[in-house]
Amino acid sequence: MVSIKMSKNRTILCAVSVWIAAMLAPVPLRAQSGPADRQALARFQGGSITQDELNKFSSDDLKALELQRLQFEANWQRNRHLVFEANLARLLEDKLFQAEAAKRGITKEQLLEKELQGKVKEPTEDEVKAYYEANRQRINQPLLQISSQISQYLKHESYNRFKAAFVDQLKTAYSATTSLEPLRANVETDGSPSQGPETAPVTLVEFSDFQCPYCTNLSTTLRQIMQRYGPQIRLVFRNFPLTQIHPYAEKAAEAALCAGDQGQFWQMHDLMFQSQGQLEEESLKAKAAQLKLDMDAFNACLTSGKNAGKVKQDLYAGSKLGVEGTPALFINGRFVSGAVPLTEIVKIIDEELKPLTRAAKQSGPESR
Helix, strand or coil, X not given: CECCCCCCCCCCXXXXXXXXXXXXXXXXXXXXXXXHHHCEEXXXXXXXXXXXXXXXXXXXXXXXXHHHHHHHHHHHHHHHHHHHHHHHHHHHHHHHHHHHHHHHCCCHHHHHHHHCHHHCCCCCHHHHHHHHXXXXXXXXCCHHHHHHHXXXXXXXXXXXXXXXXXXXXXXXXXXXXXXXXXXXXXXXXCCCCEECCCCCCEEEEEEECCCCHHHHHHXXXXXXXXXXXXXXXXXXXXXCCCCCCCCCHHHHHHHHHHHHHCCCHHHHHHHHHHCCCXXXXXXXXXXXXXXXXXXXXXXXXXXXXXXHHHHHHHHHXXXXXXXXXXXXXXXXXXXXXXXXXXXXXXXXXXXXXXXXXXXXXXXXXXXX
C-alpha cells in the first residue's frame, strides 16, 4: 500500500499529505455575515484587510485543514474499534486458557507449555533459506547477517499458528461466542464504475491509483475474488490518485472515466494496470485507440478535463472515510488497508456471507 504510515506487516513506500486538498471540489465555508466580518484586522495607508477578505484568502488552507480533521476522526474511530476487538480477543483467550487449566488441575503456564511450547520446533536451514529467497528484495541484506532473525521470526509464527488452532479448539469446547460487530463505514457507490449485480450480498469498494504498484497487485487479487464468488460480489471502483508522487495518476483516472463514458471503463482499467510505466497522455490515447473508442470523443473528454470533478469527488469521499493511501478496500463497509493477500479478503467475505449460508440451510428441503 502507498500510504502516509508504515504498515505493521509490510514496508510501504509513499506518503500522502495536504496535496489532496488542492484537487478537491470546493467545500463551502460556514456562511459568515455581520459587522465582525467587515471589521478591519489590519490597516495600512489607503486600505485595510477585513475578516471576510482573510476568510476568502485562507480558503484553500482551511479546506486542507478540514481534510486532515476528517481523516483524523475517521481513523480515530477505526483505531478505537480495533483496540476493543484486539482486547476482547485477548480477554477471551486468557479466560479460556484459565478455564482449561483449572479443568486439568494445572496452571495456565503449564497448559501453554504442554500445548504450545512443546510443539514449536526450530526452523531448519532449508526453511530459513526458502523464506529468505521469497523475501530477498524486501529484506535487502545478506542471508548470513539476517538468518538468526529469520529463524526467530519463523519460530514465533509457528507458535502463533499453534496458539490460534488451540484457541479455536477451546472456543468450540466451551461454546464461546462474541457479539462485537465489525466497524462499518457508509461508503457511497452511486455513479462509480462497478461490476457485479447491485443486489449482491457483498459489495467491495476499492480506492485506487493507476500508477500505484500495490494497486496492481490488489487488482489481480480482486479479479480472482470475482471469479471465485461470481454474483455474490459487486465490485466498485473509486479513484484516489496520489499526484504528489504519481504525476500521471490523475490524468489516468480521468482517462478511465472517459473510456467509461463509452462503456469500456474496465477494459481501460486493465490496460493501464498492465502497463503502469506508460500513462502519459499520448499513451492513454494509444490505449483508447487500442480499445477502438471514438477517438474524437475520447480526446475531447481527456483534454477538457470533463471528468476531473468526479476524480476530486472520489478523493474527498475517500479522505472523509480515513483513506490516506492506496490501495484501500471496504468490504461491506469494513476497511482493509493495502494489497493484502487473497486469504485475508476471502476470510472477511466468508464472514459476511455466513448469515446467508445459515439462512439457506434453515430453508433447505428438510425444513419444508
